[in-house]
Amino acid sequence: MFESLQQKPVCRVVGMMSGTSVDGVDAAVVEIGRKDGAPCVKLLAFENKPYPEAMRRQIFALFRPESSTVDKIGYMNFLLGEHYSRAALSAIEKAGLKPEDIDLIGSHGQTIWHEPALQQQDGLPPLRYTVQIGEGSVIASRTGIPTVSDFRVGDMAVGGQGAPLVPFSEYLLYRRADASLLLQNIGGIGNMTVLPAGAAAEDVFAFDTGPGNMIIDAVVSAVTGGEKTFDEGGAMAAQGQVNPELLAWLSRDAYYAQQPPKTTGRERFGTQYVEGILAWRREHPMSDADLVATVTDLTAWSIADAYERFVLPVCTAGELIVGGGGGYNRTLLALLQRRLSPHGIRVRTQEDLGFSSDAKEAIAFALMALCCARGEVNTLPGVTGAERACVMGKISLPPR
Numbered sequence: 001m002f003e004s005l006q007q008k009p010v011c012r013v014v015g016m017m018s019g020t021s022v023d024g025v026d027a028a029v030v031e032i033g034r035k036d037g038a039p040c041v042k043l044l045a046f047e048n049k050p051y052p053e054a055m056r057r058q059i060f061a062l063f064r065p066e067s068s069t070v071d072k073i074g075y076m077n078f079l080l081g082e083h084y085s086r087a088a089l090s091a092i093e094k095a096g097l098k099p100e101d102i103d104l105i106g107s108h109g110q111t112i113w114h115e116p117a118l119q120q121q122d123g124l125p126p127l128r129y130t131v132q133i134g135e136g137s138v139i140a141s142r143t144g145i146p147t148v149s150d151f152r153v154g155d156m157a158v159g160g161q162g163a164p165l166v167p168f169s170e171y172l173l174y175r176r177a178d179a180s181l182l183l184q185n186i187g188g189i190g191n192m193t194v195l196p197a198g199a200a201a202e203d204v205f206a207f208d209t210g211p212g213n214m215i216i217d218a219v220v221s222a223v224t225g226g227e228k229t230f231d232e233g234g235a236m237a238a239q240g241q242v243n244p245e246l247l248a249w250l251s252r253d254a255y256y257a258q259q260p261p262k263t264t265g266r267e268r269f270g271t272q273y274v275e276g277i278l279a280w281r282r283e284h285p286m287s288d289a290d291l292v293a294t295v296t297d298l299t300a301w302s303i304a305d306a307y308e309r310f311v312l313p314v315c316t317a318g319e320l321i322v323g324g325g326g327g328y329n330r331t332l333l334a335l336l337q338r339r340l341s342p343h344g345i346r347v348r349t350q351e352d353l354g355f356s357s358d359a360k361e362a363i364a365f366a367l368m369a370l371c372c373a374r375g376e377v378n379t380l381p382g383v384t385g386a387e388r389a390c391v392m393g394k395i396s397l398p399p400r
Helices: 003-007 051-061 071-096 136-143 153-156 167-174 215-221 233-239 244-250 271-283 288-311 329-341 360-372
Strands: 011-018 024-033 038-050 104-119 127-133 147-149 183-184 189-195 205-213 321-322 346-349 395-396
Touching: 011 071, 011 360, 024 071, 024 271, 024 360, 038 071, 038 167, 038 360, 051 071, 051 104, 051 205, 071 104, 071 127, 071 136, 104 136, 104 153, 104 360, 127 153, 136 147, 136 395, 147 360, 167 189, 167 360, 183 205, 183 288, 189 288, 205 215, 215 288, 233 288, 233 329, 244 271, 244 288, 271 288, 288 329, 321 329, 329 346
Parallel strands: 011 104, 104 147, 183 321, 321 346
Antiparallel strands: 011 024, 024 038, 104 127, 147 395, 183 189, 189 205
């Protein structure tokens, strides 16, 4: 079906991603070719299409089982397909191209539930499961472009945790022969990829470090009465002081000591978790700025703690490259640098390397989509804990 993609030296693909922060859809238009036997990517255009506030509220409602009914999930699945379609078409236009110039779309979708640990219900067999919405058939129909979507289920079907998936693209694009490198994404959740010097695919390991921006965003929204939804540039945290007692209490969560492979999400660090923080604050009064500073340092602490626990026994690294929205939080970056400096690690951002923090994950799903369409493996089972590598993604074709 996609034999022509096997022969093309350069393919144009739109990659799309919406993360746990639920701020909108990132769409990256890229050209994917090969150089010296390895894939190379050129970013042609990037666009973020924010979710309208009413849509964002309804997506958040789907994170709560009591309000996540089948009719609401089905409706939002199709509505998000429409939204993703508009994001793709807008990014294509921004690149100065037309839909017929694009070979493929790869869309991660919006996660509304991710359960990486085996769960048993009503005496039925234990299973891992995940739900991403944003209907691929709608995207293919509206854009006229073949679309690959629903990636994570493929890995979970062969015993994996369905996350993290981006390390596959990081291995292809960032590995170095002479130096070990850490790649830290700070979206709603933080995740670290470790690329040992000269790593083969089986040497790569990665895991979720814990909350990234998710708790910071939720606390900022709570203390401002919804006036702000994130701490722009880390400005509020910069005005406060970290509360050591609260930080120590937060750092005792069992997730941090759990051995990789591991993944987490809103199910653990979402609404209920933040309510616990706000309840603690009511018993231990502190300023809004101190509270935001403390949860910001929690993210920095969790990344440094993950390096000390899980990476140092394997290899040492000289650089940690930050991507995702956290790369724009100057206070978070400063806290992270302070915690990693004793290990001789320099904290840099994707922009320092000439790349885009915003586009990184969307580019990853463009690469994974092209692999899927070519029938090529697009997972690292050593990262997700899967029994074997597989080809992830479901292909939707536009109507003829």
